[in-house]
Amino acid sequence: MTAVRALATLLVIATAAVPSAAETVSITLPQDTITLPAGPGADVTQTQCAFCHSLDYITTQPRGPAAQWQGVVTKMLKVYGAPISEETARIIADYLAAHYAR
Amino acid sequence: MTAGDTDRPLSRRAMLWASAAAAAGGLLSPRWPAAFAAEADSLLAGRPLARFPEKTNLIVLTVRPPQLETPAAYFDRAITPNDAFFVRYHIFPIPTSVDLARWRLAIKGEVDRPLALSMDELRTKFPKVSVTAVNQCSGNSRGRFAPRVLGGQWADGAMGNAVWSGVRLVDLLKAAGARSTGVDVTFDGLDRPAFPQVPDFVKSLALSRIMNDPDVLVAYEMNGARLPMLNGFPARLIVPGWFGVYWVKNLSEITVLSAPYDGYWMKTAYRIPDTPCGCVEPGGAPKATVPITSMPVRSFIAAPASGSRVGVGRDIALKGIAFDGGYGIREVLVSDDGGEVWRRAALGADLGPYSFREWSATWKARSAGTVRLMVRAINAIGQSQGTTPLWNPAGYLRNVVEHVDLVVG
Numbered sequence: 001m002t003a004v005r006a007l008a009t010l011l012v013i014a015t016a017a018v019p020s021a022a023e024t025v026s027i028t029l030p031q032d033t034i035t036l037p038a039g040p041g042a043d044v045t046q047t048q049c050a051f052c053h054s055l056d057y058i059t060t061q062p063r064g065p066a067a068q069w070q071g072v073v074t075k076m077l078k079v080y081g082a083p084i085s086e087e088t089a090r091i092i093a094d095y096l097a098a099h100y101a102r
Numbered sequence: 103m104t105a106g107d108t109d110r111p112l113s114r115r116a117m118l119w120a121s122a123a124a125a126a127g128g129l130l131s132p133r134w135p136a137a138f139a140a141e142a143d144s145l146l147a148g149r150p151l152a153r154f155p156e157k158t159n160l161i162v163l164t165v166r167p168p169q170l171e172t173p174a175a176y177f178d179r180a181i182t183p184n185d186a187f188f189v190r191y192h193i194f195p196i197p198t199s200v201d202l203a204r205w206r207l208a209i210k211g212e213v214d215r216p217l218a219l220s221m222d223e224l225r226t227k228f229p230k231v232s233v234t235a236v237n238q239c240s241g242n243s244r245g246r247f248a249p250r251v252l253g254g255q256w257a258d259g260a261m262g263n264a265v266w267s268g269v270r271l272v273d274l275l276k277a278a279g280a281r282s283t284g285v286d287v288t289f290d291g292l293d294r295p296a297f298p299q300v301p302d303f304v305k306s307l308a309l310s311r312i313m314n315d316p317d318v319l320v321a322y323e324m325n326g327a328r329l330p331m332l333n334g335f336p337a338r339l340i341v342p343g344w345f346g347v348y349w350v351k352n353l354s355e356i357t358v359l360s361a362p363y364d365g366y367w368m369k370t371a372y373r374i375p376d377t378p379c380g381c382v383e384p385g386g387a388p389k390a391t392v393p394i395t396s397m398p399v400r401s402f403i404a405a406p407a408s409g410s411r412v413g414v415g416r417d418i419a420l421k422g423i424a425f426d427g428g429y430g431i432r433e434v435l436v437s438d439d440g441g442e443v444w445r446r447a448a449l450g451a452d453l454g455p456y457s458f459r460e461w462s463a464t465w466k467a468r469s470a471g472t473v474r475l476m477v478r479a480i481n482a483i484g485q486s487q488g489t490t491p492l493w494n495p496a497g498y499l500r501n502v503v504e505h506v507d508l509v510v511g
Contacts, residue, residue, distance in 0.1 A: 008233050008234075008235070008317045008342060008428075008454045008455055008456050009231040009232065009233045009270070009316055009317050009319065010231060010232050010233070011229060011230070011231055012230040012231060012232050012267055023202045023328075024199065024200065024201040024202065024203075025199070025200050025202075025328070025331055025335050025336070026198060026199035026200075026331075027154075027155035027156065027198050027199070027331045027332070028155060028198065029154070029155065029165075029166070029168065029196075029198060030152065030154065030165060031165075032165050032166055033165075051296065052194065052296045052297075052300070053164070053166055053167065053194060054164050054165040054166040056162070056163065056164045056165060057164050060149075060163060060164070060254075060255050061252055061255065062245075062250035062251075062252070062255065064250065064252070068252060072252065079301075079366070079370070080299070080300050080301070081297055081298075081299020081300050082297075082299075083297065083299075
C-alpha cells in the first residue's frame with residue numbers, strides 16, 4: 001500500500017483505570033468432550049491426535065476425498081513433529097478416511 | 103455431543119494430558135455446550151455455543167487450542183464487546199495465568215539497549231495512544247469456499263473491531279536502540295508448543311515497515327479495559343489493516359534480526375498465491391506464494407438475521423458493518439434484486455480508516471416469498487467486492503459480496 005493515509009492513532013489524553021501492577025489474571029479452560037466413533041483405529045486416533053489438539057479439529061473438517069487424510073497425517077508428522085510411528089500414522093489415516101471422507 | 107460425554111473414562115493419553123493440565127493450573131468441569139449456534143447458517147448448524155473464561159456465549163470451532171467465533175448478531179455495531187470478541191490460537195499449551203509482577207516484555211537482538219519492560223514501565227515511560235482497528239482472521243469465512251478447503255471452517259465471525267490502547271511499537275524500538283542493520287523483527291507470545299518439534303508461533307514484520315508506521319501498537323487495553331486472557335493479556339501486537347495472524351497475543355518477546363526471518367509461520371504457513379488477486383482457479387495450485395498481509399474490502403448485513411421472517415410493505419431496518427485494509431469505507435450499497443439495482447446506505451460515525459464502519463438503510467419487501475438482500479462496500483480508493491468468490495488453497499482473503507435470505511409474509 002503506497003497511498004498516504006491520515007495518522008489513525010490518537011494520543012490518549014485522559015488516563016483510563018489502570019490495573020494494579022500486582023494483578024494476576026488466571027483462567028481455567030474447559031475440557032474436550034468429543035469421543036470418536038468406534039471402529040478399527042479409533043482408540044489410537046483418539047489418543048494420539050488429542051495429545052496436541054481437541055478432536056473437533058477432525059470432526060469439523062469438510063468431507064473430502066479419502067486421500068486428504070493421508071496428507072493431513074503426513075503434515076502432522078513432517079511439519080508439526082508428531083512423535084508417531086509410520087505404522088501408527090497409517091492406522092490413523094485409514095481410520096479418518098473411513099469415517100471422515102465423503 | 104452432550105454434556106454427558108464428559109463423564110466417559112479418559113483414555114490413557116488424554117488422561118496424561120489432563121493430569122499435566124491439572125497440575126499446571128487446575129481444570130473446571132466443563133459447562134458446555136450451553137446451546138447450539140444458528141441453524142439458519144448451514145455451516146454453523148449443530149456447532150456448540152459455549153462460555154469460555156471472560157467470554158460470553160461464542161460459537162465453538164475447536165476447544166484446544168481454542169477457536170471461538172463471534173455470532174453474526176454482534177456485527178450490527180462498530181465496536182465488538184470484549185467478551186464477544188473471537189478467539190484463535192495456533193498451538194497448545196496457551197497461557198492460562200499471567201502475574202504482572204513477573205511478566206516482562208523483552209526487546210532484544212540487534213538493539214543497543216536490550217529492554218525487559220514491566221507493565222508499569224509500558225504504562226508510564228511511553229506515550230499512551232489508541233487506534234480503532236479491525237482484527238480479522240486470514241481464514242475468516244473459509245467454510246464458505248467452494249470447492250471446500252481444509253483448515254478452520256469459520257463462518258463469518260472470526261473478526262471484530264475494538265479500540266486498542268497502548269504504546270507505539272516504534273517508540274519501544276527507538277528506546278531499545280534498534281540498529282540500522284536490523285532487517286526483520288519477530289514477535290513471540292507465551293503460547294508454547296506441546297513438543298519441541300512443533301514450530302513455535304512466531305510472526306515477523308520488516309523493521310523498515312514498522313519504523314514507518316506509527317499506527318502499529320503494543321496494546322495493553324481493549325475498549326478501555328485490560329485484554330481478556332484469550333485475546334492476549336497482558337499485551338498484544340496491533341497491526342491495523344493487516345490480518346490478525348500478525349497481532350501476536352500474550353506478547354513476551356520482540357527480537358530484531360539482522361537477517362530475514364524464515365520460521366514456519368512466515369515461510370510456509372499463511373501464504374497466498376503471488377497473483378494480483380491472491381487467488382488461483384478454483385481447485386488449482388499457485389506457482390509461487392507470498393505472505394498474506396492486508397485485508398480486502400468486506401461488508402455484512404447483521405440485521406435482519408438471515409432466515410428471519412419480515413412483513414410485506416413494512417419499513418425494515420437494515421444494519422451492518424463494512425471495512426477494508428486501512429483506506430476507509432466510502433460507500434455501502436444494498437440490493438434486493440440480485441444486484442441489478444444498488445441503493446446507497448447511510449454510513450455511521452467514522453471511527454478511523456481501520457475501523458468497522460456502521461451502515462444502515464430502510465427497506466420494504468414488495469411481495470411475499472423469499473428475498474435475498476446483498477451488500478457491497480467501496481473504499482476510499484475505489485476498491486470493492488466481486489460477485490464471484492475468489493479461491494485459493496488455504497481459504498484466505500474471502501471478500502465476495504455477502505447476503506442474507508429473508509422470508510417475506
